[in-house]
Amino acid sequence: MESIENRLGLVSFTVDSEPHIRPKEEKCDSCNLKVCLYVCPAKLYRLEEGKIYFNHEGCLECGTCRVACPEDLEWEYPKGGFGVHYQFG
Amino acid sequence: MERFDAVVIGGGAAGLGSAYRMAENGMNVLLIERGENVGEKSVYGGRIYSWVFEKYVKGFQDAPVERWVKKERLTFLDERESVSIEYSSDETCSFVAILTKFNRWLAEKVEDAGGLVVSGIKVEDVRLNPLRVVADGEEIGCDAVVIAEGVNPMLAMKLGIRSDWKPEEVAVGVKEVFKLSESEVNSRFDVESDEGVANLFVGYPVFTHGGGFIYTNRDTISVGMVVRVDSAMKNKIEVYDLAEKFRAHRDVAGFLKGGSMIEYSAHLVPEAGIKGVPDALHKDNVMIVGDTAGFVLNRGFTIRGVDFAFYSGVLAADSIKEAMDGGDAGLAGQIYERKVRDSAIIGELEKFRKALDVLENTRFFNDYTRMMVEIMRGIFDVKEESNRLYDVVMEKSRGRKIRMALDFLSAFRGL
Numbered sequence: 001m002e003s004i005e006n007r008l009g010l011v012s013f014t015v016d017s018e019p020h021i022r023p024k025e026e027k028c029d030s031c032n033l034k035v036c037l038y039v040c041p042a043k044l045y046r047l048e049e050g051k052i053y054f055n056h057e058g059c060l061e062c063g064t065c066r067v068a069c070p071e072d073l074e075w076e077y078p079k080g081g082f083g084v085h086y087q088f089g
Numbered sequence: 090m091e092r093f094d095a096v097v098i099g100g101g102a103a104g105l106g107s108a109y110r111m112a113e114n115g116m117n118v119l120l121i122e123r124g125e126n127v128g129e130k131s132v133y134g135g136r137i138y139s140w141v142f143e144k145y146v147k148g149f150q151d152a153p154v155e156r157w158v159k160k161e162r163l164t165f166l167d168e169r170e171s172v173s174i175e176y177s178s179d180e181t182c183s184f185v186a187i188l189t190k191f192n193r194w195l196a197e198k199v200e201d202a203g204g205l206v207v208s209g210i211k212v213e214d215v216r217l218n219p220l221r222v223v224a225d226g227e228e229i230g231c232d233a234v235v236i237a238e239g240v241n242p243m244l245a246m247k248l249g250i251r252s253d254w255k256p257e258e259v260a261v262g263v264k265e266v267f268k269l270s271e272s273e274v275n276s277r278f279d280v281e282s283d284e285g286v287a288n289l290f291v292g293y294p295v296f297t298h299g300g301g302f303i304y305t306n307r308d309t310i311s312v313g314m315v316v317r318v319d320s321a322m323k324n325k326i327e328v329y330d331l332a333e334k335f336r337a338h339r340d341v342a343g344f345l346k347g348g349s350m351i352e353y354s355a356h357l358v359p360e361a362g363i364k365g366v367p368d369a370l371h372k373d374n375v376m377i378v379g380d381t382a383g384f385v386l387n388r389g390f391t392i393r394g395v396d397f398a399f400y401s402g403v404l405a406a407d408s409i410k411e412a413m414d415g416g417d418a419g420l421a422g423q424i425y426e427r428k429v430r431d432s433a434i435i436g437e438l439e440k441f442r443k444a445l446d447v448l449e450n451t452r453f454f455n456d457y458t459r460m461m462v463e464i465m466r467g468i469f470d471v472k473e474e475s476n477r478l479y480d481v482v483m484e485k486s487r488g489r490k491i492r493m494a495l496d497f498l499s500a501f502r503g504l
Contacts, residue, residue: 001337004329007265007353014125035322041263041355043329060355061130063241064261064328067254067357068318077243080225081125081209088266088309088352089132089189 004043008058012085019056020083021065022074028052031071039068060084092230093119093205094418095409096222097237097402098212098244100127102188102395103379104237105195106402110145112204114410119231120196120204121224123211128192130239132264132356135304135311136287137191138183138396145403146198153194154184155306156285160278163390164340165458166293166301171340172465173288185285185304185311188395215244217373232418233374233409237402240357240380250377251367256319258361260299263332264313267348271308277344278305289390290341292458294334297324297451298360301335303344309351310344312336317360328355358394359385362445363438370429371422376405384434388444388504389453397434404428443503452496460485 023036023045034052036045042060046053061084066075077083097108100122111118124130136158142149158181164173196206214223215236221228236245240259245251271282278286290301299316314331321328332353336345358380359365365383370376378384379398386393408425412418429435447453467481486493 001330001333002350007350010350010352011354033322038325038327038329039261039318039321041261041328041331043327060353062132062261062355063357064318064321064355066241067259068256068322075241077123077211077241080123080211083124083130084354085125085129086132086189086352086354087129088187088311089129089354089356 008042011058011060012087013057014082014085015057016078016082019054020076020078021054021056021059023052023054024071024074025051027071033070035068035070036065039064090221090228090230093117094231094413095233095235096121096229096231097235098215098222099237099239100124100196100206100208101131101192101237101239101379101398102195103381103398103402104235105192105199106145106399107235107237107378107406108199108204108206108402109195109202110403110406111409112199112202114406115203116410118204119229120199120206121210121212121222122206122208125209126193127196127206127208128189131188131192132262132354133188133395134262134264134302134313134315134392135185135306136183137186138393140182141396141400141403145399148198152186153190154186156185156280157181157283158183158185158287159280159284160286161390162286162288164288164290165461166290166338166340167459167462168293169339170462170466172461183287185287185306187306212244215248215375217375220374232413233376233421235402235405236375236377236381237379238381240359242377242381245377245381248372248375250369250372250375251381254357254359254365256322257317258359258365260315260317260358260360261321261328261355262313262315262358263328263355264311264353265332265336265350266352267310267312267345268351269308269310269348274305274308274310280305290335291454293338294331295320295324295326296455296458298448298454300454301341303341310348312341312345315358359383360387362386363435363442364445366435366438370426374419374422376408376422376425378402378405384438386437386441387448388441389448390504393437400432401429401434404432441503443499447500447503450496450499453500457493457496
């Protein structure tokens with residue numbers, strides 16, 4: 001099985017220094033579902049010592065976390081020209 | 090303030106369809122795409138139904154078609170085995186294409202027809218009275234706006250044209266593209282160079298709402314899986330490894346052997362059919378098209394999205410023209426509403442309303458898929474003794490014959 005990290009390495013991105021998705025720490029802390037940990041197709045949400053960490057680098061811009069998150073996740077498309085550049089979409 | 094007849098937001102199939110039609114009709118149209126390159130944010134499985142492009146696009150014969158679909162295959166998978174039904178024909182109504190390339194080709198057609206396409210700019214806002222689009226800190230005035238922003242309806246929600254998707258109304262799709270050679274694709278799928286295969290899979294590894302797919306490109310293969318977001322949540326499906334699990338199956342892996350993965354992608358797909366289409370498709374002269382409007386039809390064995398997207402864009406374009414020609418450009422939204430409701434888009438989505446109930450039934454994705462495989466195993470397993478078809482079917486359906494009869498009848502009627 002090819003790891004998700006290796007597969008993301010095949011994708012072309014222009015990464016913005018500002019994240020376009022911002023989980024709210026206090027809401028994540030109290031969330032008992034934490035579906036983001038497995039529904040994100042890029043595995044960008046991680047749990048470390050009970051806290052959710054999100055890395056926007058590698059975001060495939062699908063919107064699954066936005067739809068699945070039971071809280072009010074702050075989600076925007078990246079700024080113009082940034083984000084993923086698919087070649088075989 | 091710069092001014093256009095119409096501004097189209099989004100350079101996918103729907104936005105490009107709309108801009109192309111308006112440019113062809115001599116209108117002053119601007120398409121704004123947030124991606125650095127037009128079309129690069131689009132992802133789909135792999136197949137486009139050609140009728141709408143044959144009908145509306147001049148020079149369609151030069152489109153970047155990978156292969157025309159001559160073989161349709163539906164495969165039921167359990168963990169180790171599979172049963173396939175294949176339909177093979179010289180006739181075809183669909184082709185496999187790389188959507189990003191296809192979009193780029195459409196964008197060239199828009200420009201050739203005199204439309205203006207700009208990329209790398211994200212529209213921040215659409216404001217009413219007077220109608221204008223805000224992008225890059227500038228306001229652009231226009232008579233009509235076509236929102237073709239895709240499945241995540243950020244602007245459409247902000248304007249109150251549609252509500253957000255619920256997890257049970259969308260599926261997440263993941264796709265891997267493998268490089269092979271043209272002759273390898275031909276021999277593995279038993280096709281000629283211009284012929285292609287569309288193979289949909291039910292069952293393994295999710296055994297719930299969703300399924301796998303393989304599409305043959307010219308010298309690459311697209312392989313992936315789609316699973317409804319609510320089912321992924323409920324069953325704690327690790328979506329990031331879904332395509333990997335699927336392609337590890339012996340009856341999928343064989344097609345990819347020796348190929349190298351060249352891209353991984355993910356996208357949401359509207360899955361709610363007619364129930365995912367909002368009551369109103371416009372607000373004033375702002376119209377929503379394509380995935381933003383929920384124009385995707387899943388019948389289990391066929392999935393239509395790109396043709397509806399392009400067609401809805403064309404209908405929006407024609408509505409704007411009709412309103413302008415009639416002397417009251419402000420009527421475009423209402424005309425669009427009527428045109429879409431009268432069109433095959435809503436017609437088809439309505440016709441297959443009951444397909445939603447069928448595809449809601451997880452027994453098709455689990456019990457009946459496994460049963461299909463077990464029945465085949467039962468009749469093909471010949472040792473000293475072998476089994477009668479009747480006995481195998483009776484044994485596998487014990488205690489659930491009525492349930493099955495009702496389910497199959499619903500599928501027969503709904504799909």
